[in-house]
Amino acid sequence: MEQKQSGxxxxxxxxxxxxxxxAQECCNSCRRLLQVAGRSSERSKFVVAGDHxxxxxxxxxxxxxxxxxxxxxxxxxxxxxxxxxVHLYRAASLLIQPSLMEGFGLTALEAMxxxxxxxxxxxxxxxxxxxxxxxxLIP
Numbered sequence: 001m002e003q004k005q006s007g008x009x010x011x012x013x014x015x016x017x018x019x020x021x022x023a024q025e026c027c028n029s030c031r032r033l034l035q036v037a038g039r040s041s042e043r044s045k046f047v048v049a050g051d052h053x054x055x056x057x058x059x060x061x062x063x064x065x066x067x068x069x070x071x072x073x074x075x076x077x078x079x080x081x082x083x084x085x086v087h088l089y090r091a092a093s094l095l096i097q098p099s100l101m102e103g104f105g106l107t108a109l110e111a112m113x114x115x116x117x118x119x120x121x122x123x124x125x126x127x128x129x130x131x132x133x134x135x136x137l138i139p
Contacts, residue, residue, distance in 0.1 A: 049077045049088060089114035097126060098139045105129035 046064065048057065057076045064074045080088065089095065095111040095118045102108075102124035109129050111118050120126035122136040130136065 044093065045073050045075050047075045047077060047088065047092075049080045049085065051079050052076070085110075086114055089116045092116040094119065096137075097121060098137055099124060099126065100139050102126050 046069075048060065061071075061074050061076070065071055089111045092111065095108065095116045097105075097108050097111075097118065097120040099121045100123055102121065105120070105125040105128065108118045108120050108126055112129070118130055119135050119137060120130050121139045122133075123139055127133075127136060
């Protein structure tokens with residue numbers, strides 16, 4: 001039996017990556033990350049999960065490519081099941097939630113409960129969820 005990391009077996013992580021076309025590193029975030037991403041590691045993926053308008057995703061991808069980041073490292077998954085979302089959180093190197101306004105901070109809380117490191121906005125409810133000023137960014 002394979003050793004589990006963060007409650008997900010390496011087999012489950014490989015299956016998730018195959019299903020969504022991801023390589024070794026996973027990162028769940030949203031468009032404002034591009035302002036802090038600057039230079040991304042060649043092996044890191046910028047993964048956007050959730051229902052987002054195609055025009056927004058096109059804008060994010062254009063900004064990604066304008067910064068000279070590898071186009072294949074931008075992955076828009078669209079809607080994912082709750083089960084896949086948990087696996088994404090557990091496989092993530094980092095979750096960044098740079099929201100301008102976050103009512104509760106559920107995404108950050110779920111990711112933290114799954115063991116993903118979280119950097120979030122200093123706005124809305126995120127400071128109460130993350131509780132570490134060193135992990136806050138100004139959106």
